[in-house]
Amino acid sequence: MAIISQEEAKKILDKVLSFSKADEMSVSLNGGRTSNIRYALNSVSSGGEFDNMSLLISAGIGKRLGSATVNEFSDQAIERTVRRAEEIARLAPENSEYMPMIGPQKYLDTPTFSENTAKMDSEYRAQVAFDSVAPCMEKNLSAAGFLQDSTGFSAIANSKGLFGYNKATSVDFSVTVRTADAKGSGYVTRDFNDIAKLNAADTTQIAMQKAMASTSARAIEPGKYTVILEPTAMSTLLQSMMSGMDTRLADEGRSFLSKKGGGTRLGEKLIDERITIYSDPTNPDAPSEPFSGDGRRGFAAINFLGGGGVGDGRPQEKVTWFDKGVVKNMSYSRFWADKKGVKAIPPPTGFIMQGGNQSLADMIKSTERGILVTRLWYVRMVDPKTLLQTGLTRDGTFYIENGQIKFPVKNFRFNESAVIVLNNVESLGRPIRMNGNMIPPVKARDFTFTSLSDAI
Amino acid sequence: MSMGAAGILLPTLPAFSRTITAEELMEPGLDVSIKKRLADAALNAATSKGAMYADVRIGRYLNQYVMTREDKVQNIINTESFGVGVRVIANGCWGFAAIGDTQSEEAVARTAERAVAFAKAHAKLLKKPVQLAPQKGFGEVSWKTPVQKHSFEIPVKEKTDLLLAVNGAAMANGADFVNSVLFMINEQKYFASTDGSYIDQDVHRIWPNFTVTAVDKASGLMATRDSLSAPMGRSYDYLQTAPPDRLTGVTTRYNKGYDMLEDATAAAKQARLKLKAKTVEAGKYDLVLDPSHTYLTIHESVGHATELDRVLGYEANLAGTSFATIDKWQSKNFNYGSKEVNFFADKTQPGSLGDVGWDDEGVKTKQWDIIKDGILVNYQAIRDQVHILGETESQGCCYADSWSTVQFQRMANISLAPGKERLTVDEMIKDVKKGIYIIGDGSYSIDQQRYNFQFGGQLFYEIKDGQIAGMLRDVAYQSNTQEFWNSCVKVCDERDFRLGGTFFDGKGQPAQINSVSHGSSTARFNGVNVLNTSRKI
Numbered sequence: 001m002a003i004i005s006q007e008e009a010k011k012i013l014d015k016v017l018s019f020s021k022a023d024e025m026s027v028s029l030n031g032g033r034t035s036n037i038r039y040a041l042n043s044v045s046s047g048g049e050f051d052n053m054s055l056l057i058s059a060g061i062g063k064r065l066g067s068a069t070v071n072e073f074s075d076q077a078i079e080r081t082v083r084r085a086e087e088i089a090r091l092a093p094e095n096s097e098y099m100p101m102i103g104p105q106k107y108l109d110t111p112t113f114s115e116n117t118a119k120m121d122s123e124y125r126a127q128v129a130f131d132s133v134a135p136c137m138e139k140n141l142s143a144a145g146f147l148q149d150s151t152g153f154s155a156i157a158n159s160k161g162l163f164g165y166n167k168a169t170s171v172d173f174s175v176t177v178r179t180a181d182a183k184g185s186g187y188v189t190r191d192f193n194d195i196a197k198l199n200a201a202d203t204t205q206i207a208m209q210k211a212m213a214s215t216s217a218r219a220i221e222p223g224k225y226t227v228i229l230e231p232t233a234m235s236t237l238l239q240s241m242m243s244g245m246d247t248r249l250a251d252e253g254r255s256f257l258s259k260k261g262g263g264t265r266l267g268e269k270l271i272d273e274r275i276t277i278y279s280d281p282t283n284p285d286a287p288s289e290p291f292s293g294d295g296r297r298g299f300a301a302i303n304f305l306g307g308g309g310v311g312d313g314r315p316q317e318k319v320t321w322f323d324k325g326v327v328k329n330m331s332y333s334r335f336w337a338d339k340k341g342v343k344a345i346p347p348p349t350g351f352i353m354q355g356g357n358q359s360l361a362d363m364i365k366s367t368e369r370g371i372l373v374t375r376l377w378y379v380r381m382v383d384p385k386t387l388l389q390t391g392l393t394r395d396g397t398f399y400i401e402n403g404q405i406k407f408p409v410k411n412f413r414f415n416e417s418a419v420i421v422l423n424n425v426e427s428l429g430r431p432i433r434m435n436g437n438m439i440p441p442v443k444a445r446d447f448t449f450t451s452l453s454d455a456i
Numbered sequence: 457m458s459m460g461a462a463g464i465l466l467p468t469l470p471a472f473s474r475t476i477t478a479e480e481l482m483e484p485g486l487d488v489s490i491k492k493r494l495a496d497a498a499l500n501a502a503t504s505k506g507a508m509y510a511d512v513r514i515g516r517y518l519n520q521y522v523m524t525r526e527d528k529v530q531n532i533i534n535t536e537s538f539g540v541g542v543r544v545i546a547n548g549c550w551g552f553a554a555i556g557d558t559q560s561e562e563a564v565a566r567t568a569e570r571a572v573a574f575a576k577a578h579a580k581l582l583k584k585p586v587q588l589a590p591q592k593g594f595g596e597v598s599w600k601t602p603v604q605k606h607s608f609e610i611p612v613k614e615k616t617d618l619l620l621a622v623n624g625a626a627m628a629n630g631a632d633f634v635n636s637v638l639f640m641i642n643e644q645k646y647f648a649s650t651d652g653s654y655i656d657q658d659v660h661r662i663w664p665n666f667t668v669t670a671v672d673k674a675s676g677l678m679a680t681r682d683s684l685s686a687p688m689g690r691s692y693d694y695l696q697t698a699p700p701d702r703l704t705g706v707t708t709r710y711n712k713g714y715d716m717l718e719d720a721t722a723a724a725k726q727a728r729l730k731l732k733a734k735t736v737e738a739g740k741y742d743l744v745l746d747p748s749h750t751y752l753t754i755h756e757s758v759g760h761a762t763e764l765d766r767v768l769g770y771e772a773n774l775a776g777t778s779f780a781t782i783d784k785w786q787s788k789n790f791n792y793g794s795k796e797v798n799f800f801a802d803k804t805q806p807g808s809l810g811d812v813g814w815d816d817e818g819v820k821t822k823q824w825d826i827i828k829d830g831i832l833v834n835y836q837a838i839r840d841q842v843h844i845l846g847e848t849e850s851q852g853c854c855y856a857d858s859w860s861t862v863q864f865q866r867m868a869n870i871s872l873a874p875g876k877e878r879l880t881v882d883e884m885i886k887d888v889k890k891g892i893y894i895i896g897d898g899s900y901s902i903d904q905q906r907y908n909f910q911f912g913g914q915l916f917y918e919i920k921d922g923q924i925a926g927m928l929r930d931v932a933y934q935s936n937t938q939e940f941w942n943s944c945v946k947v948c949d950e951r952d953f954r955l956g957g958t959f960f961d962g963k964g965q966p967a968q969i970n971s972v973s974h975g976s977s978t979a980r981f982n983g984v985n986v987l988n989t990s991r992k993i
Contacts, residue, residue: 040769040772043581046552046862047551048571048574071556091478096528122573126577133581142772148965176773252632252671259676380899381899386992388991392901394904411903413908417991453903454779454905454936455905455907
């Protein structure tokens with residue numbers, strides 16, 4: 001799948017808009033390739049590739065919106081699709097929360113594209129899998145892993161003069177290594193825009209070491225413990241908090257950011273003053289798309305409760321969400337922001353949690369008694385008002401005493417809130433990229449483990 | 457894992473789908489003779505490039521989602537996704553490639569060749585060649601979900617009117633917010649393989665669903681109550697069964713027909729009651745679990761644990777493995793549950809989400825036992841695994857969620873068989889001294905080998921000395937799979953047997969969804985550990 005250049009994309013989008021008879025029209029063009037290789041028991045298990053390119057056209061007529069898609073680009077096909085979007089709009093029910101499309105925007109340049117990743121082929125992927133499997137076989141360990149890469153572009157435009165274009169690549173790699181007797185298991189995951197940053201052999205070593213070190217885990221009593229949550233674990237715990245920054249939900253009294261008696265907790269100190277979390281699409285280590293809602297994503301993943309906008313093209317800027325523990329900004333749908341007369345900050349597509357200078361080893365060294373947690377699993381919301389979540393530790397859980405890892409421990413189930421964890425912070429380590437975000441390891445006291453699991 | 461059980465989550469639309477009008481949902485797909493030509497082009501291209509086996513799936517996937525909140529229609533999405541996926545074995549290794557929106561035999565043949573090239577490139581990493589169970593060809597055959605009222609024939613206006621009426625009923629009865637949604641799905645799947653099968657299937661599913669929210673701003677409390685509907689392998693007739701197939705009791709529950717308006721009315725009143733309900737005292741309780749709740753516990757602790765690909769280690773990197781290892785099955789005496797506990801897999805259960813004629817690798821579907829009198833007796837497997845069980849024929853558990861994704865082992869409907877002795881829910885509750893009666897699914901989580909789990913619910917009723925003593929809140933129970941199913945002391949009889957299910961069961965990398973039902977009658981579990989989930993932040 002060839003990446004269409006900015007100039008070519010603009011030509012297509014301008015043509016679409018020239019056919020419009022609607023009150024307003026927005027259009028997005030997305031294309032790309034996603035490929036993967038999957039392996040288990042040290043052997044390839046599946047692999048495949050899918051290509052796609054399509055044009056999504058949304059016509060606004062009064063307070064009605066209709067969308068249609070097409071993947072042919074002849075004048076006739078485009079005009080036919082424009083007419084279809086207009087017809088669907090006329091048939092659609094009126095949306096009392098419809099917002100007129102926005103005018104031209106200035107988008108940040110984001111370093112989301114890597115030529116190295118765009119050039120990957122099935123031989124390259126097989127080599128990555130081989131580099132991961134080979135050291136495991138040497139040590140009589142069993143690897144199960146997954147590598148997925150994608151290369152694509154998105155371009156957006158509307159009849160009010162808005163235009164945006166972005167190219168992006170991504171690589172996601174993860175591997176679980178288990179001992180031959182199935183008594184030890186370790187995990188590692190990394191994601192990048194540039195495949196050159198992935199060294200599969202070195203990365204796999206982390207999972208191998210965790211697998212070998214975690215055999216014959218001992219059971220210790222569940223209860224409250226000081227924990228060191230590695231970035232993989234911390235990232236999972238933070239997801240629901242960072243995707244729950246919507247103001248409307250909080251105003252409606254159904255969010256952790258709702259204030260008792262009404263209103264939101266904007267401006268309140270909610271977590272420890274050492275915690276600052278912001279988003280920045282230009283961050284060189286974890287860049288993200290410069291605009292929100294590229295059209296396709298808009299209609300595929302509308303936040304059902306929060307009422308997200310359909311491909312509204314709002315610029316993603318640097319936004320501080322928590323500043324030294326204070327709720328500094330919250331996100332808005334354009335409708336809700338308009339109603340409240342404030343700037344409609346879109347929800348972040350990636351975030352950066354500031355950390356400290358300590359290495360993980362330093363953090364362990366300064367721990368008198370605690371648990372090192374590699375990964376959290378099956379984390380689900382128990383109570384959205386308190387952000388209480390439950391889930392389990394997995395693939396490398398260790399007991400620390402007097403600054404040293406003493407022995408592996410059996411996995412625990414936890415019931416804990418990210419807000420409570422971020423209030424109980426003892427120290428922060430150096431952030432690494434995790435799932436498109438930058439996350440530090442976090443040491444926190446009084447983490448609530450409620451039962452033991454026999455799972456390995 | 458299940459991805460749609462708690463609250464209303466809007467799923468990502470099928471890959472590469474296009475939006476269409478409601479009328480276009482009713483247009484026929486490609487004629488079967490054209491599909492056969494495309495299929496043969498793929499199969500011939502694959503074998504001529506050296507594939508020893510090939511199958512091709514030509515899929516047209518139609519969805520309609522109608523979404524509302526309070527007095528507003530938020531969105532109506534009609535989508536169609538059409539394409540061709542080709543899977544091959546070459547040099548002993550699987551390969552897959554897919555192409556969208558084509559009727560070109562040439563393009564399909566090139567896709568088959570790409571699949572062979574993938575297989576050959578990846579074969580270098582292969583330890584053991586794929587061993588595929590033999591499967592006879594069925595020739596040209598077809599299957600269709602029995603449909604009394606086609607969902608796409610019902611005008612959109614009738615659907616939005618229904619949901620707005622549902623929302624109105626909820627708001628009039630004490631709700632502060634309500635979201636309601638209708639998911640309607642039609643999979644038109646054509647499968648062909650080098651075994652000589654050409655299978656045309658037309659599969660329908662529906663899920664009416666809502667979440668009612670009540671808020672008390674002064675206390676900062678919030679309570680929700682989700683719909684007690686089940687997603688079904690049915691069409692719009694699930695909403696039009698007359699008279700509604702309901703079970704009365706402490707709250708009305710539904711079987712083969714669902715009254716959404718009635719349930720929303722009850723939900724709003726119950727959400728307000730939940731705000732004032734007594735917070736549970738943590739400790740051991742006997743649990744009486746309604747089928748609208750139990751399906752999810754079955755799904756997580758029995759359904760996933762007995763998937764053979766997990767047992768073998770193929771899902772170790774994400775979904776995990778299983779405690780139900782081969783040696784436990786071979787021992788023929790592994791007590792998965794008490795003697796009351798019998799589980800069967802069934803891909804032919806009428807009205808269930810998993811009901812099809814053939815699976816996605818051309819195997820005729822059937823019913824088989826998984827747990828018999830408490831003992832683990834079998835797993836769920838597909839063609840490239842079933843030899844491990846010493847069997848020569850697959851059980852028919854293969855599924856892909858799109859033409860663009862590769863098929864693999866997915867869960868069959870797994871159900872708890874009803875008790876053999878006559879027993880009603882009221883009779884069951886009468887014997888409980890200190891217990892909780894749980895209705896509906898809530899928060900859910902289980903470890904990667906399916907030992908330790910925690911479940912919430914929608915409605916919790918305290919049972920004291922055989923009587924319902926009022927509503928509880930902040931309830932979740934934690935247990936271990938083997939311990940839990942061994943604490944099952946009674947299961948109500950077949951008169952209470954109902955299906956629950958999930959539309960969005962996630963598994964695999966890249967992740968795919970699967971729809972699956974789980975039936976049960978109300979069941980009692982003694983001495984289960986209950987937590988209080990209330991917190992302050």
